[in-house]
Amino acid sequence: MxxxxxxxxxxxxxxxxxxxxxxxxxxxxxxxxxxVEVVSPAGFRHFGIAYGHGIVGNLKAKPWKLLLVPAMxxxxxxxxxxxxxDADLVHAHWLPSGFIAATLRRPFVVQLWGTxxxxxxxxxxxxxxxxxxxxxxxxxxxxxxxxARELGxxxxxxxxxxxxxxPLVGAEAEPxxxxxxxxLSVEKGxxxxxxxxHGMKLVVAGDGPLxxxxxxxxxxxxxxxxxxxxxxxxxxxCPSLREGxxxxxxxxxxxxxxxxxxxxxxxxxxVIDGETGILVPPGDVAALRAALERLLADPVERQRLGxxxxxxxxxxxxxxxxxxxxxxxxxxxxxxxxxxxxx
Numbered sequence: 001m002x003x004x005x006x007x008x009x010x011x012x013x014x015x016x017x018x019x020x021x022x023x024x025x026x027x028x029x030x031x032x033x034x035x036v037e038v039v040s041p042a043g044f045r046h047f048g049i050a051y052g053h054g055i056v057g058n059l060k061a062k063p064w065k066l067l068l069v070p071a072m073x074x075x076x077x078x079x080x081x082x083x084x085x086d087a088d089l090v091h092a093h094w095l096p097s098g099f100i101a102a103t104l105r106r107p108f109v110v111q112l113w114g115t116x117x118x119x120x121x122x123x124x125x126x127x128x129x130x131x132x133x134x135x136x137x138x139x140x141x142x143x144x145x146x147x148a149r150e151l152g153x154x155x156x157x158x159x160x161x162x163x164x165x166x167p168l169v170g171a172e173a174e175p176x177x178x179x180x181x182x183x184l185s186v187e188k189g190x191x192x193x194x195x196x197x198h199g200m201k202l203v204v205a206g207d208g209p210l211x212x213x214x215x216x217x218x219x220x221x222x223x224x225x226x227x228x229x230x231x232x233x234x235x236x237x238c239p240s241l242r243e244g245x246x247x248x249x250x251x252x253x254x255x256x257x258x259x260x261x262x263x264x265x266x267x268x269x270x271v272i273d274g275e276t277g278i279l280v281p282p283g284d285v286a287a288l289r290a291a292l293e294r295l296l297a298d299p300v301e302r303q304r305l306g307x308x309x310x311x312x313x314x315x316x317x318x319x320x321x322x323x324x325x326x327x328x329x330x331x332x333x334x335x336x337x338x339x340x341x342x343x
């Protein structure tokens with residue numbers, strides 16, 4: 001099988017974190033024997049619109065770059081057309097890539113990740129036509145799948161992002177650390193966490209538009225260098241106000257760390273409240289602080305939740321299972337009749 005992956009975010013170097021979860025999925029598919037070619041801004045002209053703060057963030061920061069979007073899309077489409085000439089299937093990550101895929105006259109699937117659902121809700125008619133035309137719509141969480149159906153998608157499959165399970169569970173650092181790993185932006189709830197963790201040892205691994213308001217932040221850390229931070233954390237906080245999946249939460253659980261997470265989006269698929277972590281209302285600083293204090297004061301509870309979380313990741317979110325589910329989705333998509341309609 002030959003698959004062309006279209007994505008608006010993909011690592012440019014081994015240490016680049018942009019779109020790392022897409023690269024990880026591609027590498028597993030290749031290991032499973034699938035011939036995969038990736039078309040991303042790393043290989044076509046994006047005029048400074050991709051990378052950095054992401055497409056949406058870059059356009060918000062420099063609205064004049066909206067004038068360059070048609071040129072970027074033309075460059076994207078040209079590279080995609082060349083790659084897809086003899087492809088069996090096109091796998092488009094994020095909605096903008098889906099619009100490109102719909103022009104290539106090849107069977108395609110669209111994978112939504114969350115930020116693109118917001119975009120879809122601004123142009124629901126156009127998004128509906130695209131999603132119905134796709135052979136299959138893939139979402140990493142139940143919440144996103146529900147959103148896709150509300151937008152008009154009829155064939156939706158939930159396939160989470162996979163997670164590597166470290167062979168050993170690390171020892172907690174002293175003094176006990178609360179870890180946040182992710183983008184420093186409003187939707188990640190990092191400002192609420194800073195307020196909730198006052199007086200605690202808070203380690204913030206991340207960068208983003210709120211960096212100046214989170215002075216202790218270490219900056220963005222490559223994934224392989226981030227693993228020791230998970231391994232020694234007493235608690236990992238995932239206080240997002242919205243979340244398509246929750247890679248940091250899943251990685252923390254894989255390391256056997258207890259998590260305190262907001263009860264939103266994909267975090268509700270990962271965390272079973274009181275069994276594999278603690279869920280709190282999004283944006284509730286008092287509830288977030290109470291949950292952190294509860295876990296920091298109770299090593300037995302930390303160990304219980306961390307072990308149960310690790311077992312849940314191994315059972316439901318391993319790369320082996322995710323890759324197998326993706327291959328099944330590809331086969332099912334190719335077996336479906338063409339859904340050609342005007343995009």
